[in-house]
Amino acid sequence: MLICNALLPGGQVRDVTTDEGRIVALGEPGSLSAPKTDVLDIEGALLAPAFVEGHVHLDKTHFGAELVPHEGAPDVQTRIAVERTLRHKVSRPVEQRARDLILRMLSFGTTRIRSHVDIDSDIKLANVHALLAVREQLRDIVDIQLVAFPQSGIVRDPGVADLMDAALAAGVDLVGGLDPHGIDGDIDGHLDVVFGLAARHGKSIDIHLHDGGAIGAGELRDIAARTKAHGLNDRVTVSHAFSLGMVDELTFGQTAAQLAEAGISIMTSSPPPVPVPPVARLRGYGVNVFAASDNIRDCWSPFGNGDLLDRASIVCQRQEFFANEDIRGAFEMISTAPARALSISPYGIAQGDLSDLVVLDAPSVEEAVINRARRLHVIRRGRLVVKDGEVLI
């Protein structure tokens, strides 16, 4: 494929060629040899790495279904209980909702997705099988990683460890976890199962951690220690990590340094009302921090749309990223940073990088974030999958 007259994030205008899923060459406009087919002249539009959705719940979304009135809940435990009731009342099948949302996300410029999938003693592996089927159905246009997510806990929900084991054997890619203290009340018991399953199946890990304050920060250090002990550097993600927005300077510094040393990635959707990880300070310690959609129109929130430029804008406003450099950092948080967390490599816009690309109607990366720029085209593995905003399927 030859992409002509592309404005790169650095400001240069280049022609770009791709082959076998990689960027082969970048050169001055008109300088590269043009194959007969697959020439795309983007006329100075911005060409950037396609977005990577590092944390979403494709099985929870009510996307495409009628609005389910939100029910309040005072804590995470109650929210989980509410969801276990409500999810049986959504008539549209999980497969259809997930599929439609994925196509919407693709139209927004996202070609790679990591989705958690609920596993508990009630729903068992139903959602796992649903998402495995959707992944197979859409394998030609999008890459999907699935995380075995114990939404009701492991220790307190009997049989979940075995179900997670079965899910991993069936093709699920990562081991999930959830609030070892807050949900299971047994930090070591929970982490024994998570790291044990990862070792047995040779998988990476992605843990939800809402636990706050000193307890949450302590769990982060426990996870960092186990990560190093298991040789899982650069293969563990912790999502939310609200505690990093609550603890004192000394605790923060010690925890951040250990996260960096273990190569643990932190995901923040930066929800406005709660304390969130201070992104700039974490990056200062060398921690890889990325942003993601998390809940989209589900029992946790009726809001969310799967647009990662929208998320970058939310992160900027939550973290006070107003300077150009900071806004560019937010753009990295939805592209190269989640790629690193998801072990998608090499990722960027240089020779040899994977050729997942998005074409944006914007004069710069900053303007793309500020204006949530229109997505013109999306290229996945060197093939056009969205043209003029329409998914080619």
Next chain:
Amino acid sequence: MLICNALLPGGQVRDVTTDEGRIVALGEPGSLSAPKTDVLDIEGALLAPAFVEGHVHLDKTHFGAELVPHEGAPDVQTRIAVERTLRHKVSRPVEQRARDLILRMLSFGTTRIRSHVDIDSDIKLANVHALLAVREQLRDIVDIQLVAFPQSGIVRDPGVADLMDAALAAGVDLVGGLDPHGIDGDIDGHLDVVFGLAARHGKSIDIHLHDGGAIGAGELRDIAARTKAHGLNDRVTVSHAFSLGMVDELTFGQTAAQLAEAGISIMTSSPPPVPVPPVARLRGYGVNVFAASDNIRDCWSPFGNGDLLDRASIVCQRQEFFANEDIRGAFEMISTAPARALSISPYGIAQGDLSDLVVLDAPSVEEAVINRARRLHVIRRGRLVVKDGEVLI
């Protein structure tokens, strides 16, 4: 004008007629007499009161101009100083930027706007004259109230009181104010000028109040007491009022009760990183609270777009308004609540109400907020000013 097959916010489908800027009748589809001209069949789309922008800075915006790199500032005083330098570097004239932003806001469904306009010893009345000219130019399609806003203070910036006096004589509608303690360091001196000018010109008041904690809450009570003493009930707005998100329960309750008694409206744009007024609790005390855009692509923030549905969505996520009733409350915060603050009355979708209306591609008010629904048509004083998303000018 006859609007056919309108879905009303309450869920009924009705035909609606308007005349001389008012809603004349609502009836079952087909039941009202149809004049030969101006029939608009909206085929079940949502018909709602047009949006009211109660707090924007039309003279500050760089809308339509190149992005001015944001410069950090540790406090409000420094931010003001930075702005006084940067504003001379934007080559596009204030009139053009303001005009283009107003037309964009109109396309988003906003037909009435209250804009602050900077007055200080440097810029004097230049921006006042610019916005008065723009208002005159666009008087056939939009209503604009202007506030004489002392962005650099009154007491500490010599001559500003006289400039504000001249602005009010020249056609500016309201007296503004700014952090009597934080900027002027003279609460009584500042409020003497503000309430004095209001009395002399027979005008309403709209004060910016960033001052936090007990000091800010004390100023709110001072403003409430002066409002009652001057007989200005329902004619005073305080914008931001961050202190209401910082003080103890007792102070909050006493302050909220006094605000309600004086009929003071509170504006919150609910910026994510700072403590903001707790909207639900304030409403519980009977305080009129509305949401607005505030800064749009200016020296204070490069973000913002003038879309009040976007703002309602931000407020919902900041204030955890996820239940249907709360989301409908957020919709009121961009329509009927600012109308009340701006003394635009009677406002709503009942017989006799002003016929400023917006047609939304949404099956309910909740879905309109959640999905930032497409604006189809906008009606101002019973006349179509936006058709199929295009401003008719």
